[in-house]
Each structure stands twice: as structure tokens, then as C-alpha cells.
Amino acid sequence: MGDAATFMIQGLDDSDRHWQIPARQKERAILTLAEQVNVAGIAPRSGRRPYCAAERQPIIAAMNLPALDTLLGGLSPRQFLEEYWQKKPLLIRQAVPGFAGVLTRDELFDLACDPDVESRHVRREGEQWILEHGPQMRGRLRGKRHPWTVLVQGVNLWVPEGDRLLHHFDFIPQARLDDLMISYAVDGGGVGPHFDNYDVFLLQGTGRRRWLISDQQDRALVEGAPLRILQNFEPTHDWTLEPGDMLYLPPHWAHNGIAVGECTTYSIGFRSPTAQELGTEFLGWMQERLCLDGLYADPDLSPQTHSAEIAPRMIDQIERMLAGIRWTRADVAAFVGEYLTEPKSHIFFDPPEEPLKRKAFARALESRGFALDPRSLLLFSEAGFHLNGEAIEIPETLAPQITELADHRRLGAGSLWTPALLDLLHGWYCDGFGGPDEA
């Protein structure tokens, strides 16, 4: 097994520059800034979205993420994509110097207990793994008898700072981003040795976690377990991550993360739909748009020996009719735009109860800018813009600004607020898709 002094992975370049803690001086400067923000503490708020702490300084924003030079250990996005993405792991010490997370433990537990939020509680009792889906009960989050962990999915949907953190990974196209999951574990807690079908960045928040990883081909799973647990796990590398350290894992690398004392880990995950899923979804999409002419007809019908037989001529005709089902690249592009921006089934938007009138809205944008709601998905392609599962018509004159909004998820206060842009954004605001920037 490798150790921290010699971390080597076959196929990695022979330089270990990406594995070193960056220059202490730079680290210290960023840390100091983060500390200034951090000492203020985080007070939970009441209301529908207690996690949107608008009145406190977001830690992430103040840390000036992303300093891509530290986030990728000195690699440029191009180098990272060429050398590591979907190819081999990368451990980056102090990827986010001074990182202390975007939520306190209690705020994370609030999310885990929220029925709108996806969460899982996992504990191991002897040889048995126990999985309980959310909403979690408070008592479950105080267990002392067995090591346990709670995993909260889609934190970016509820916590603006989580959304910002997720989008610091925009050097991978947003269309590939899935969500930010936060896991909290007590000492010894984890979800066991397993592998995932998608890429993940594992950013250590508070505390420490020991990661064991392996490129093993044996992916046999324990039968009957409620989690995907590898039957045989033979780790080849063993690293303990400190706050701000980050491990990138490509799909199918076996891994096991074990909390060393209590800790939180931030998982930036990516979506990799299966061909089966894409096919099923596409055919469902096509079904709604299918428009075939004609009617089954057999004016030349002749007597057949068996009245129960479906005659070959009948199958021939139906085959010809079904051959009329066609799709074009434009159909595929339109489908992909809708599919990739479709909010998950448990996601609903909250339109403002007393929306600002158009004039007050314009004044708010002139002073604060506009930000998409963390739950909103806005992407564009050759098929145009798609917002939250729907194609949207954008006048050509607004395309550059909506492109900027899609890329950065906000438009600054100094933007050119034309009446057409204000009309469009006011409509989105009234639907709960975004609003005056709270950051």
C-alpha cells in the first residue's frame, strides 16, 4: 500500500508537483482572509429556506474561489483534462486553503431533516450495513453506539454558497455537473468500500478523512446489502485528507473514505447518464411530438388458413408505418436541452409571495444585479436556450447577456438593463427562477 510520503499512482507523470502543498506564503494570505470571515460564525435563520444566510458573508465568496492554481494543484484546466479527467486520480493538497465548509454541522442536520431534501443515513452494526433514507430524525443524528454517517444530496439547490462552490468547477461544462453532496461522519463512519460510475471531486471540509483507493478490476458487490459494497477491496493507496485537501477520482475507481474523528466531506459529482436512460427518455420525448399519417388498411385482404395468425403481410405493413418514425439532429439537440435542464422530480420553485413590481424590480437589479436561483438550470446549445426543462425564446439582442447569465449564473449591477431584458427577467423572477442578487 502506498503511503503519504511516496504517493505514486501508475501512469502519473513523474513529477510530484501536484501533490505538494502550495507555497506557504500564498496559502497564508488566503487563509487569513478566510479566517476573518469565519470567526463571525454562522447563525441559522428561520423561514422556508433557513440555509440562505443572506445576512452573513458567504465564506466561499470571501475566499475568492476559484483560485484555479490551487484548486487544481497548479495545473491549468487544459492540463487537468488532458492528464487526469476520466483517466487517473489526483490528490491536491490544500486545493482550497482555509476551507471550512459552507454549512455548520447543525445547518447540515437541518437540511438532513428537511423532507424536501434528499439524504441518507448509513451505519454499520457488526457486519451489517443499515441505510435509512431521509428525512432524518434528530435522534438518529446523535447515535453513539455505532459509527455512522449522514449524506445530504443536492446541497447546491438549497444553499447559495453551495451553488457557488459547485460552479467553481465550471472548468468542466455545466451540462456535466450534477450536484454537491455533503457527508458528515462520526469517528470511523463511512459508506464502505465501493465504486461509482461517475467522476467525483472529494473536498475535505472540517476534520480529517482517510481515503483508501484502488484501480481493481474486481467489482463484485456484496449480495443483499442495502448499499453497493465491494466484496473484495484491495487498496493500493492510502491518504488522509486535511481540511482544504481534495481528491479527484475518475469513474470506477474503488474507494473507501473513513472519518478520522468527526468530519465533513464535500463531494462534487458529475452526471453520466447511461445509454439506456438516454434512450428511454428520448423515446418518451419523441412520443409527445410524434405525428404519423395513415391508417392501417387492407383492401387486398385474402382468406388465410388460420384466423388467429398475424399474417406476414400485416407485419410488413406495420413495419413500413413505423419506419416513418424519424428524428433529426435538431430533435436530439432540443431533447438534450430539455433533459439536462429538467429539475429533479422533488424540486419545486418558490415564486415570491409579494413580487416586486416591474419598476421596483428594475431598481433592485440596478443596485444588486440578477442571480439565478440555485435550483435553476440554464444551458444553451445549437438548439437555443433551455431553462428548467423548457426551451425559451430569447430575442437575438439579448443572447449575449443571457449567455453571460448562463455561464456565471448572475448579471452584475452594472449590466445594461434594457426594457426587453427587464421584462424577461421579471417573468423569471415571478416564477421563482431567480431574482435580485443576494450575495
Ligand SMILES: [Fe+2]
Ligand atoms: Fe463514492
